[in-house]
Amino acid sequence: MSTYVVVGLQWGDEGKGKITDVLAEKSDYVVRYQGGNNAGHTVYAGEDKFVLHLLPSGVLQCKGKCIIGNGVVVNPEAFFNEIEAIEKRGLSTDHVFISSRAHIIMPYHILLDTYREEIAGNSQIGTTKRGIGPCYEDKVARIGIRAIDLLNPEVLKTKIKENLAVKNVLFEKLFSKKPLFFEDIYEKYVDYGKRLKNRIIDSEYDINHAIKDQKNVLFEGAQALMLDIDFGTYPYVTSSSPTTGGTTVGAGVPPTSLKNLIGVSKAYCTRVGNGAFPTELENKTGELIRKIGNEYGASTGRPRRCGWLDLVALRYSCMINGITHLVITKLDVLSNFEKIKVGIAYQTPEGNSTEVFPSTIEELSTYEVIYKELEGWNENISDVKSFENLPDSAKKYLQFIEEYLGVDIYLVSVGPERSQNIIKSTLN
Ligand code: GDP
Numbered sequence: 001m002s003t004y005v006v007v008g009l010q011w012g013d014e015g016k017g018k019i020t021d022v023l024a025e026k027s028d029y030v031v032r033y034q035g036g037n038n039a040g041h042t043v044y045a046g047e048d049k050f051v052l053h054l055l056p057s058g059v060l061q062c063k064g065k066c067i068i069g070n071g072v073v074v075n076p077e078a079f080f081n082e083i084e085a086i087e088k089r090g091l092s093t094d095h096v097f098i099s100s101r102a103h104i105i106m107p108y109h110i111l112l113d114t115y116r117e118e119i120a121g122n123s124q125i126g127t128t129k130r131g132i133g134p135c136y137e138d139k140v141a142r143i144g145i146r147a148i149d150l151l152n153p154e155v156l157k158t159k160i161k162e163n164l165a166v167k168n169v170l171f172e173k174l175f176s177k178k179p180l181f182f183e184d185i186y187e188k189y190v191d192y193g194k195r196l197k198n199r200i201i202d203s204e205y206d207i208n209h210a211i212k213d214q215k216n217v218l219f220e221g222a223q224a225l226m227l228d229i230d231f232g233t234y235p236y237v238t239s240s241s242p243t244t245g246g247t248t249v250g251a252g253v254p255p256t257s258l259k260n261l262i263g264v265s266k267a268y269c270t271r272v273g274n275g276a277f278p279t280e281l282e283n284k285t286g287e288l289i290r291k292i293g294n295e296y297g298a299s300t301g302r303p304r305r306c307g308w309l310d311l312v313a314l315r316y317s318c319m320i321n322g323i324t325h326l327v328i329t330k331l332d333v334l335s336n337f338e339k340i341k342v343g344i345a346y347q348t349p350e351g352n353s354t355e356v357f358p359s360t361i362e363e364l365s366t367y368e369v370i371y372k373e374l375e376g377w378n379e380n381i382s383d384v385k386s387f388e389n390l391p392d393s394a395k396k397y398l399q400f401i402e403e404y405l406g407v408d409i410y411l412v413s414v415g416p417e418r419s420q421n422i423i424k425s426t427l428n
């Protein structure tokens with residue numbers, strides 16, 4: 001019985017959903033602790049494909065509770081759409097709960113996100129336009145609406161009125177758009193409250209009691225370190241802390257309770273949205289990776305930018321997260337590449353080599369990546385079940401990553417289906 005945190009180590013879409021789903025089978029609790037429905041977590045159960053955005057990816061396999069923690073921002077409409085889609089496929093969602101302290105994404109958050117991107121021109125972040133940033137802004141500004149407020153119509157009324165008074169000035173005067181009307185929002189959200197009543201709980205007690213009772217508790221990160229509000233490629237980041245540390249504030253658990261810190265990385269690199277990406281391949285090789293890896297956003301359908309693995313960024317990411325166990329996904333996608341490159345250092349404009357990930361994208365943009373070239377393999381590895389049975393050059397590739405990072409690989413994923421895994425070491 002233990003605790004597990006699954007986090008993305010790159011720019012998102014590493015396959016966290018698949019790994020969470022696999023680990024959820026033995027979990028009593030699966031908890032999302034940050035982000036919202038900007039996430040897109042794909043899970044294949046046989047031929048059946050599920051894409052989870054707001055619900056924990058454990059919802060399919062976990063027999064205990066699935067919790068949307070206090071650190072998540074919740075769009076009620078998206079929540080019900082997802083619940084409905086899953087129930088339509090014959091699965092129960094009675095075990096899904098929302099923290100009373102989770103903040104609610106309101107229509108004005110989505111519009112603010114959209115209008116800001118519209119006027120940003122070249123400095124567009126390329127957000128998912130789900131209202132994530134503006135919702136977190138209101139949380140920090142102490143004017144947010146929380147899940148618990150949906151159960152108190154009077155409090156809700158005051159908060160919506162106060163928010164609209166300010167937001168409508170922005171819409172009309174700054175963005176030259178139409179204002180929103182209180183009546184169009186209020187009744188809808190009172191109704192959401194009625195429908196959510198039995199799902200809204202003080203989840204921090206549940207989760208901490210479960211840990212104390214030696215249950216298996218799994219925390220599922222969305223997004224990833226390089227999109228982290230503090231440590232990512234700011235300002236081209238999301239508005240939450242998708243780190244292992246984010247679990248403590250996003251679920252209300254002490255750092256000492258976290259045992260297995262599982263970092264997920266693709267065998268290469270992708271990014272969706274704008275911003276720095278040192279190892280990006282804007283050429284035929286990048287296109288080939290996109291094609292073989294089917295690299296299109298699970299939330300927005302946008303083509304993902306593709307490139308080689310960046311070990312400088314990955315080691316930085318492991319350091320911030322304190323990763324104890326590494327997961328490498330999509331190794332199968334690299335089959336048939338004659339040579340595989342990995343970024344091992346950056347060269348500064350002065351000609352020096354550095355393995356430090358810089359704090360500004362301006363500095364990062366002046367760096368050239370120094371690569372090491374490794375041998376590829378040309379066998380199909382998607383049915384391989386043990387590390388020993390991988391082609392030698394695939395083993396060498398994985399060992400090179402382990403040695404550079406100083407972290408052991410726990411699992412290698414060789415296909416999207418939940419059984420396509422090579423377990424290389426054990427969890428604690
Ligand atoms: P997440 O956001 O981290 O959960 O990742 P996404 O679900 O957005 O993107 C990962 C994509 O890769 C999904 O379509 C998965 O089905 C797929 N996938 C996951 N692991 C593997 C793997 O090992 N091999 C292949 N070929 N696809 C994988």
Ligand code: IMO
Nearest residue numbers: 012013039040126127128222223237238272273
């Ligand atoms: P999962 O959990 C990849 C990116 C957006 C944009 C930036 C900010 O599936 O890995 P936001 O809407 O959060 O304000 O957008 O972050 N982004 C993601 N990229 N995977 C995700 O989630 C992402 N969630 C947000 O594309 O660049």
Ligand code: MG
Nearest residue numbers: 013040041298
């Ligand atoms: Mg995704």
